[in-house]
Amino acid sequence: MALLLLNRRTILSDVPGWLPAASLVVVTAASAAAGVPLRDFRHVETVPDYEDDAAVDRVVDALCRAHRIERVLTTAEIDVVRAARARERHGLPGQSVGSALAYRDKYRMKRLAARGGVPVAPMARVDDADGVRSFAARHGFPVVVKPADGGGSVGVRVLRDASAAACPPTGEGLLVERFVDGVVCHVDGLMAGGRVLHSVASRYLHSNLDTAVRGVPSVSGMLPADEPVAKRLCAAAADTVAALPPVAEVTAFHAEFFHTPDDGIVLCEIACRPGGCGIPEAFELTTGVNPYAAQLRGQAGRIRDVEVAGGRARHGWAWFPPRSGVLRRLPARCPLPGTVRYTAHGRVGAPYGGPASSTDRVAELVFRVDDGRPLEDVLREVDDWWAGAVRWG
Numbered sequence: 001m002a003l004l005l006l007n008r009r010t011i012l013s014d015v016p017g018w019l020p021a022a023s024l025v026v027v028t029a030a031s032a033a034a035g036v037p038l039r040d041f042r043h044v045e046t047v048p049d050y051e052d053d054a055a056v057d058r059v060v061d062a063l064c065r066a067h068r069i070e071r072v073l074t075t076a077e078i079d080v081v082r083a084a085r086a087r088e089r090h091g092l093p094g095q096s097v098g099s100a101l102a103y104r105d106k107y108r109m110k111r112l113a114a115r116g117g118v119p120v121a122p123m124a125r126v127d128d129a130d131g132v133r134s135f136a137a138r139h140g141f142p143v144v145v146k147p148a149d150g151g152g153s154v155g156v157r158v159l160r161d162a163s164a165a166a167c168p169p170t171g172e173g174l175l176v177e178r179f180v181d182g183v184v185c186h187v188d189g190l191m192a193g194g195r196v197l198h199s200v201a202s203r204y205l206h207s208n209l210d211t212a213v214r215g216v217p218s219v220s221g222m223l224p225a226d227e228p229v230a231k232r233l234c235a236a237a238a239d240t241v242a243a244l245p246p247v248a249e250v251t252a253f254h255a256e257f258f259h260t261p262d263d264g265i266v267l268c269e270i271a272c273r274p275g276g277c278g279i280p281e282a283f284e285l286t287t288g289v290n291p292y293a294a295q296l297r298g299q300a301g302r303i304r305d306v307e308v309a310g311g312r313a314r315h316g317w318a319w320f321p322p323r324s325g326v327l328r329r330l331p332a333r334c335p336l337p338g339t340v341r342y343t344a345h346g347r348v349g350a351p352y353g354g355p356a357s358s359t360d361r362v363a364e365l366v367f368r369v370d371d372g373r374p375l376e377d378v379l380r381e382v383d384d385w386w387a388g389a390v391r392w393g
Contacts, residue, residue: 002042003300004060004069004086006079008032008050011292016040018293019300025067027059043067053082064090073299075292077271080104094299095272099245103272106148107175109244110267116243118236119266123177132159135176142179149173156209180266182258184208185229186220187237188275188283190294190306191253194246196238198308200283201230202316203259205379208358215323215355217386218277219379221316221369222286229265233257236265247272250298250306252291254279276359278317281366285315285340314369315340318382319361320390322352327362329391336385338368338378352392363390 003022005015008029013036015024025043026033029050038044045059063069064086072092074083084100087093102108110120122139125148126132136143136159146156158179184207189199205219223230237255254275256268274280274291284290288309297303327346334342346352346362363386369378 002067012036148175180258182260187255201233212358219318222314252295282315318365320363321355323392324354325392328393331389340366
């Protein structure tokens with residue numbers, strides 16, 4: 001018997017330590033396996049195109065038969081539904097297809113959340129300009145058009161008036177919703193059986209869409225746990241988890257909300273996997289729990305709860321995206337006093353075409369949050385430092 005891990009995260013070298021003595025079979029993107037010693041795995045299969053669902057499904061089915069797979073494990077958004085369908089095909093325990101679809105399809109997700117009392121923006125499925133115009137006629141501009149199962153703010157457009165709506169994105173699986181103004185916040189944690197086991201609320205300085213479209217840094221920091229808005233965000237996340245079909249096993253989640261100017265909390269979306277960018281590292285530094293490790297142990301049936309450390313400092317992170325142009329100067333270090341880790345990935349002198357998604361970066365930072373200062377001031381200090389330290393030509 002063996003565990004099958006579907007993976008495109010750069011975490012493979014850590015997995016054997018998280019699941020000691022497990023017989024591990026892996027399907028992975030080649031980029032995620034590069035430089036990883038494979039002797040601790042029973043079998044590793046790399047696929048040339050990890051986006052090709054049909055090809056990955058064929059590999060998964062062959063491995064399930066060849067290695068007597070008992071559970072299928074995931075850590076990334078792309079694998080949520082394909083893993084659930086594999087479990088269904090092979091009669092394996094774990095998250096169901098219905099639950100997986102509810103966490104991937106934003107229309108289905110928000111309908112269920114709304115039924116559970118979670119505020120959501122008005123929305124509709126559309127596939128052409130007429131559908132967008134009809135929705136805008138009922139709800140007004142601006143509106144947001146996005147893939148219903150998308151991620152990383154890829155393919156998201158804000159249409160601010162009728163002229164923009166004349167040529168909206170088209171195709172199957174599009175969602176249109178009324179634009180929600182406000183600060184974008186996120187709640188990260190662990191859940192099991194339809195309830196939240198632990199959660200931490202944070203806020204972004206800029207929206208993910210602004211990062212993807214305008215190339216501004218993705219900067220986020222944890223809110224004080226006793227702050228009223230943090231409590232409300234965590235409560236909204238718990239209500240959302242309770243409203244969706246449950247995942248029995250310990251599973252990470254990442255939920256995003258708008259904190260509106262009139263002090264409302266409105267759901268943006270929720271995912272049943274660890275948050276991206278610097279979220280897992282910041283979460284582990286503050287709670288002592290690695291969300292990847294907890295999710296894999298939960299899906300493997302090895303844990304039913306989590307023990308979270310208390311009394312640790314809050315943390316934040318920043319991913320600095322490429323701009324359109326040549327990178328002329330890239331800081332080698334970050335001098336800010338709260339810096340925990342700064343890593344530069346970009347290459348000075350190289351041309352860049354701007355961010356392809358909200359998760360592209362040429363450098364990344366993890367930092368402690370100073371309890372003596374307003375969180376927004378801390379985040380703006382990071383933003384201002386980067387603006388003065390980097391140069392594009």
